[in-house]
Amino acid sequence: MRTEEKLLPRALRGAVVDRHPLWLMRQAGRYLPEYRELRAKAGGFLDLCFTPALATEVTLQPIRRFGFDAAILFSDILVVPWGLNQKVGFQEGEGPKLDPIRDAAGLAALSLDGMIERLAPVYETVGRLKQDLPPETTLIGFAGAPWTVATYMIEGGSSRTFEHSRRFAAEDKVGFETLMALLVEATVAHLDAQVRAGAEVIQLFDSWASALEGEAFERWVVAPAKRIVAALKEKHPKLPIIGFPRASGAHYLGYAKATGVDAVSIDQDMPLAFARDVLQPSVAVQGNLDPLVLVAGGQALETRVRAITDALGRGRFVFNLGHGIVPQTPPEHVAKLVDLVRAIKPARG
Numbered sequence: 001m002r003t004e005e006k007l008l009p010r011a012l013r014g015a016v017v018d019r020h021p022l023w024l025m026r027q028a029g030r031y032l033p034e035y036r037e038l039r040a041k042a043g044g045f046l047d048l049c050f051t052p053a054l055a056t057e058v059t060l061q062p063i064r065r066f067g068f069d070a071a072i073l074f075s076d077i078l079v080v081p082w083g084l085n086q087k088v089g090f091q092e093g094e095g096p097k098l099d100p101i102r103d104a105a106g107l108a109a110l111s112l113d114g115m116i117e118r119l120a121p122v123y124e125t126v127g128r129l130k131q132d133l134p135p136e137t138t139l140i141g142f143a144g145a146p147w148t149v150a151t152y153m154i155e156g157g158s159s160r161t162f163e164h165s166r167r168f169a170a171e172d173k174v175g176f177e178t179l180m181a182l183l184v185e186a187t188v189a190h191l192d193a194q195v196r197a198g199a200e201v202i203q204l205f206d207s208w209a210s211a212l213e214g215e216a217f218e219r220w221v222v223a224p225a226k227r228i229v230a231a232l233k234e235k236h237p238k239l240p241i242i243g244f245p246r247a248s249g250a251h252y253l254g255y256a257k258a259t260g261v262d263a264v265s266i267d268q269d270m271p272l273a274f275a276r277d278v279l280q281p282s283v284a285v286q287g288n289l290d291p292l293v294l295v296a297g298g299q300a301l302e303t304r305v306r307a308i309t310d311a312l313g314r315g316r317f318v319f320n321l322g323h324g325i326v327p328q329t330p331p332e333h334v335a336k337l338v339d340l341v342r343a344i345k346p347a348r349g
């Protein structure tokens, strides 16, 4: 039996499609009442991530409601530090809390040995999803990129300034390089395990890439992504990989060319003309509706959906947000967005 290639991988490799694939970053989560209900029953957030029956159910919730073209595994970028033996917790409403790593002793306590075994429930979830998803839905696996994950490990949680991370990188180049090399290796192993369990497309989230400039951007954003892409493509030559060096502006082109990703996910600040004229000739582009325009809904939403599909719809394109959906998003606006994007016929020429 010949299996039809699904819509998302088709669009990522630049085939002609009869509609634009659509999924949303953070499409599972707190804006859905059914998520909040299950989250309350699960106990801690990591318990939810590490209980395959629950993580599978949460991944499927937005697919049942909206019929997105792709499901993204329900997990978190911080399962990797947890798998490396760092203490990671999530307090309700406060975001992640980690025991910060600032010196050689902190680094020495991390270990890749046993990480894949510790994260086995995540791969079991991928396997279950493979069984339970509708046949036309693509399963996306993901990881945080080393720089973004390192910021949480060093700061001990979310940050606005990344003070300790940037100082660590500048003051202790050897120590920081050791941490980044470990994270490259851990990320490759974690993504490879997801692909072996059934993930069909991978997204690498570098949410805080824009905190770095110039040489530091090359060294800590571009170079690690290049190594991760090369290692994964060696094992899985046809695997489509989406990179998200969020908010890195004109750096996106160098990132796309140097890393070998198949697509870049662009944030809402990226001008559409730049994405169309400069990026799309080299890679597929995914994006970039402002999550707050989705909250607003109405005419603002319709106008912006049109502008994005008019600009990017002639090239290799996947409809998405510019960053994750926010908890205050009305689910009806998401349903409306799906109708709007589905009604648009891709114009090739």
Ligand code: 1CP
Pocket (backbone or CB within 6 Å): 024, 025, 026, 027, 028, 029, 030, 039, 045, 072, 073, 074, 075, 076, 077, 078, 090, 092, 093, 094, 095, 096, 142, 144, 157, 158, 159, 205, 207, 323, 324
């Ligand atoms: O209380 C809750 O329910 C926790 C909220 C939540 C959710 C729903 C967190 C905590 N993580 C997640 C799931 C998640 N995280 C997914 C899968 C769900 C989906 O997309 O449908 C994914 C892909 C992530 C990725 C993630 N986690 C990123 C990269 C993407 C991005 O948004 O920039 C980052 C930076 C994190 C860290 C994280 N996890 C959770 C929080 C509150 C944070 C901190 C965010 C910050 O520092 O601003």
